[in-house]
Amino acid sequence: xxxxxxxPTHLIKTRGQQVTLRCSPKSGHDTVSWYQQALGQxxxxxxxxxxxxxxxxxxxxxxxxxxxxxxxxSELNVNALLLGDSALYLCASSLxxxxxxxxxxxxxxxxxxRLTVV
Amino acid sequence: xxxxxxxxxxxxxxxxxxxAFNCTYSNSASQSFFWYRQDCRKEPKLLMSVYSSGNEDGxxxxxxxxxxxxxxxxxxxxxxxxxxxxxxxVKRDTGFQKLVFGTGTRLLVSP
Numbered sequence: 021x022x023x024x025x026x027x028p029t030h031l032i033k034t035r036g037q038q039v040t041l042r043c044s045p046k047s048g049h050d051t052v053s054w055y056q057q058a059l060g061q062x063x064x065x066x067x068x069x070x071x072x073x074x075x076x077x078x079x080x081x082x083x084x085x086x087x088x089x090x091x092x093x094s095e096l097n098v099n100a101l102l103l104g105d106s107a108l109y110l111c112a113s114s115l116x117x118x119x120x121x122x123x124x125x126x127x128x129x130x131x132x133x134r135l136t137v138v
Numbered sequence: 139x140x141x142x143x144x145x146x147x148x149x150x151x152x153x154x155x156x157x158a159f160n161c162t163y164s165n166s167a168s169q170s171f172f173w174y175r176q177d178c179r180k181e182p183k184l185l186m187s188v189y190s191s192g193n194e195d196g197x198x199x200x201x202x203x204x205x206x207x208x209x210x211x212x213x214x215x216x217x218x219x220x221x222x223x224x225x226x227x228v229k230r231d232t233g234f235q236k237l238v239f240g241t242g243t244r245l246l247v248s249p
Binding site: 053055060062063064068070075076112114132134 | 182
C-alpha cells in the first residue's frame with residue numbers, strides 16, 4: 021500500500037524561474053492538500069484539491085497555483101520564484117468522508133520536496 | 139495573532155525526565171486536535187489525537203481544555219529517541235477540513 025509520493029525530493033531554482041512539484045496520494049485517498057514549511061516554522065496551508073477543484077486556499081499569492089488530475093494526483097506550480105519561497109513543500113492526502121466530523125480523516129503526508137531558490 | 143501558538147523551545151532535558159508542552163488555539167470553531175511529531179528534515183507524523191477527556195498512549199498523555207482553548211502534551215521517562223519537534227495541530231470541522239499547525243516545540247533529550 022503506497023503512501024504519499026512526492027517528486028522531486030530536492031530542487032534548486034533561480035529567482036524568477038517557475039517550478040512544478042508533484043504529488044501522488046495514498047491509495048484510496050481522493051483529497052490533496054499542499055503545505056509550505058519554512059525553516060523553523062510549522063507547515064502553512066497553501067490550498068486543497070478535491071474533485072479536481074481548488075476548495076480553499078491559505079494566505080498565498082496567485083503565483084502559487086495547482087491542479088488535481090482524474091487519478092487524484094496533484095501538482096503545485098510556483099511562478100516568479102522569490103528567495104522567500106525556499107521551503108519544504110509537503111503534500112498530504114486524505115479521504116473525504118461526508119458527515120464524519122471527527123478524526124483526521126487519515127491525513128498522510130509525503131516526505132516533501134525541499135525547494136531552494138538562489 | 140497566530141491561530142495556534144506554541145513555545146518554540148528548545149526544551150533540553152535529560153533522559154528519564156518528564157516534560158510538558160503547551161499550546162493555545164484562537165479559533166473556537168476548532169473541533170479536532172492532534173499532536174504531530176516531526177524529525178529533522180522529515181514529514182510530520184501523527185503522534186496522537188487529543189480528546190476532551192484526556193488520553194494516554196504509553197509514555198505520552200494529551201489533555202484538552204476547550205474552555206481555555208488549551209492543549210497539552212506530557213512525555214514521561216524521556217528517551218533519546220523522543221528528540222524531535224512536536225507540532226500542535228487543530229482542525230475545524232465546518233465546511234471543508236484543513237489542518238492548522240503551530241510553529242512546533244523542539245525537544246532535545248540528552249544522555
